[in-house]
Amino acid sequence: MSQITIQCRLIASESSRHQLWKLMAELNTPLINELLRQVNQHPEFETWRQKGKHPTSTVKELCEPLKTDPRFIGQPGRFYTSAIALVNYIYKSWFALMKRSQFQLEGKIRWLEMLNSDVELLESSGVSLDSLRTKAAEILAQFSSLNTAETPSTNVKKAKKRKKAQNSDSDRNLSKNLFETYRNTEDNLTRCAISYLLKNGCKINEKEEDAKKFAQRRRKLEIQIERIREQLETRIPKGRDLTVTKWLETIVVATHTVPTNEAEAKSWQDSLLRQSSKVPFGSISPLQKYQVVS
Numbered sequence: 001m002s003q004i005t006i007q008c009r010l011i012a013s014e015s016s017r018h019q020l021w022k023l024m025a026e027l028n029t030p031l032i033n034e035l036l037r038q039v040n041q042h043p044e045f046e047t048w049r050q051k052g053k054h055p056t057s058t059v060k061e062l063c064e065p066l067k068t069d070p071r072f073i074g075q076p077g078r079f080y081t082s083a084i085a086l087v088n089y090i091y092k093s094w095f096a097l098m099k100r101s102q103f104q105l106e107g108k109i110r111w112l113e114m115l116n117s118d119v120e121l122l123e124s125s126g127v128s129l130d131s132l133r134t135k136a137a138e139i140l141a142q143f144s145s146l147n148t149a150e151t152p153s154t155n156v157k158k159a160k161k162r163k164k165a166q167n168s169d170s171d172r173n174l175s176k177n178l179f180e181t182y183r184n185t186e187d188n189l190t191r192c193a194i195s196y197l198l199k200n201g202c203k204i205n206e207k208e209e210d211a212k213k214f215a216q217r218r219r220k221l222e223i224q225i226e227r228i229r230e231q232l233e234t235r236i237p238k239g240r241d242l243t244v245t246k247w248l249e250t251i252v253v254a255t256h257t258v259p260t261n262e263a264e265a266k267s268w269q270d271s272l273l274r275q276s277s278k279v280p281f282g283s284i285s286p287l288q289k290y291q292v293v294s
Contacts, residue, residue: 025242028079029280031072033239035087038062040236052099056088090237105228112221114195118209125192133204135193174202
């Protein structure tokens with residue numbers, strides 16, 4: 001989520017500025033933190049994450065009872081409206097990011113399922129390496145004939161321009177077509193041949209596969225999947241801890257308690273290393289436009 005910082009000259013009296021700061025730091029920012037937490041704990045949260053969006057009316061509904069909560073009572077109406085708008089803005093960006101990460105995760109998992117060594121492909125297909133390469137060459141020829149079956153252009157300049165564009169996109173389009181064919185076919189030999197092509201950059205590899213390099217490549221992909229999963233599970237909007245209370249509580253827990261597992265230990269570490277902003281959330285809605293006059 002992008003942030004815009006506005007620099008301006010405050011000309012209000014010191015008492016007015018103190019009152020505004022106290023309102024933002026002691027009431028409005030804790031309200032926003034609470035709304036962020038309640039959205040995260042909503043029963044439909046996982047459904048929203050899968051969809052990549054949430055109903056904005058939900059935040060307003062969650063905020064209504066908080067207006068009479070002693071922790072947040074006494075704020076001007078626009079502060080409540082601003083808190084609702086800001087939480088919606090934060091989660092709109094976050095859900096969109098999580099949906100993109102989920103899509104990326106699913107793609108990498110599918111690729112991991114397809115990424116097999118030559119030995120594994122031969123065992124699965126039941127053919128020799130030469131036969132597998134022959135089948136892969138047939139598939140390449142099939143897609144090549146489809147790509148070249150176009151009406152030639154009489155305009156040389158346009159033809160060259162189109163050819164340049166086609167060359168730049170050919171590998172990507174070929175990979176896409178191969179993935180689609182893999183999903184749509186039940187023939188085991190065809191699947192193995194497509195896996196062979198994709199892992200070799202859509203080409204026939206005449207050299208013997210390096211087992212060590214392949215293992216490293218596969219492990220790299222597994223690590224990428226683990227990291228994306230971790231991001232999906234842990235990167236929840238946290239709000240701002242202006243009093244450093246949560247940080248101190250984590251220090252006490254980590255000092256006197258043994259973590260039950262690696263995940264808990266990592267969560268403590270992340271909490272202690274996280275650089276939380278010491279500036280309260282502003283009371284201006286990010287969905288509105290303002291003109292600043294210095």
